[in-house]
Amino acid sequence: MEPTTPTAKPAFSPAAQAEIKRLLTHYPDERKKSTLLPVLHIAQAEFGGWVSPEVQDLVAETLGLAPIEVYEVSTFYTMFNLKPVGKHVLEICRTGPCMLRGSDELTAHLERITGAKVGQTSPDGHFTLKEVECLAACGFAPVVQVREKYYESLDTEENVQAMLSELKGLVHRPILPWEGNLPNSLQNN
């Protein structure tokens, strides 16, 4: 597996720098720190889907903060990945309403077909499975978020397939074959 590793001294792209400059205008001059969460999102998107200590130091330097101010925030919020991740992070909602409609079965199924357990990256480095709490899509459960996209109603084989083929298109490689059928609770719909 080849996780995307940032260079020792990372730097923001010109596009990211322009976006940070725009964000800074949204807050009072002496309140630059307010941009920390949006800038961490930008950093995570820029540097391979996670924020290494070096990347967090870059964020601190960019906003004139002490590194600890960035670390204490990045470790509080669940969206920031502190370890390398695969090309696609599948964030599976596990909370009550999704569980009622088969998220446990969906997780087990995705574990089987990606070869990764929750919290791990698949051996080929393409998929990281992450369980998350309520994504505010309970009426369309079960739900998986991949980057900015919500994949909903994954209680039918058709919808799971559609998600996987879309991701397959993004990684330009054949997806792992289905191993067996969907569990019962996913078929009944």
Next chain:
Amino acid sequence: MGRKLLTEHVNVEGIETFAVYRKHGGYRAVEKALKMTPEEVVEEVKKSGLRGRGGAGFPTGLKWSFLAKPEGVPRYLVCNADESEPGTFKDRYLMAKLPHLLIEGMIAGSYALGARTSYIYIRGELLYVLRILEKAIAEAYAAGFLGENIQGSGYSLDLHVHPGGGAYICGEETALLESLEGKRGNPRNKPPFPAVQGLYARPTVVNNVESIATVVPILNMGGDEYAKIGVGKSTGTKLFSACGHLNKPGIYELELGVPVEEFIYSDEYCGGIWKGRELKAVVAGGSSVPILPKELILKTAAGEPRLMTYESLSDGGFVTGTMLGSGGFIAMDETTCIVKNTWNFSRFYHHESCGQCSPCREGTGWLEKVLHRLEHGHGSMHDIDLIVSVAKQIEGNTICPLGEAAAWPVAAAVRHFRDEFEWHVTHPKEATQPGAVYRGNLVLA
């Protein structure tokens, strides 16, 4: 069919654009507000009887009237779009489909409160909705509804959207403000309340997305007219997010006062329980509110039909009633294991506790652990009393309401489904079979 004040035009092609929204009467409320004094706008909202739609149900107009207005100090309106109460997904829908409705409400609200800069704090997972809002905001600037001297009124406003980073606790208003300041989402001790010291220690009002959006129909029709809709102190319409084992889960705008039974079973709304099954229980207002068994959600203890209103849902207090909360309506069919579901919710609250207050940090951990043990057939009868006792010790002993939110579901589950918990202790083998569920004496494998 009840009236739809928020979602009337939701299916109009292109309603997310300024031009189409405007064509359907959009921004009339702002035009009207700008001709009134800010105090008059607050008065209309007071008259409407609007209660906060985020969960607490505090009267919005009253909240606005508490805002401190010291000379020369900026004040803020912050929209709480950190929707993450399990079972609740109405704000995401509203923002994605009708971004201009929220923006219009933000302008009218900011004018009423005298804010010159306002923020929409949206949960980080909804970055795609943030982009929809930013596009709509840019359109509103271009049309002269945001920025300097709005519509020649002399009033100026900047509006920005700010993403969170994945933390349920940031839906608590002071945690949200901490987060907006670029810090960990630790709720603040109150007082001082945000109305006096909020964002950047300046007077701030924090309102839910739906509350702010509702200001638009209130101004359009007038507060008195709005107050005529609904039942008693539950005025107007409200969005309900229906989920769980329903035939037609989704978002429904109801005039407050629809009977719960009609909401669940009528084809106009949720269309009954899926797969022809029986209803077992409902969590009516997001995961924090007490769960009720079928008999008590359809009828009050006195045998009156229960209505979708603040008062009717809380009829009977926590002994036989629940709360309207955020309107996150979770239905569970007869095959649902209440112990497993309670454990799932406790895991959620343990995961989301910010860790500041010991009763919550430690208590939610114990609830999760003991419930896990009960669910997996290793529990004892003492454990059932233990979780009730832990829940009691969290409640009222924390800085913010997450403590109560974690405690209430556990206490209510044991109150109404104690026999199911006991069955997990007396029949550990049966209880841990896949798909097994307790129904009186029956075991379904």
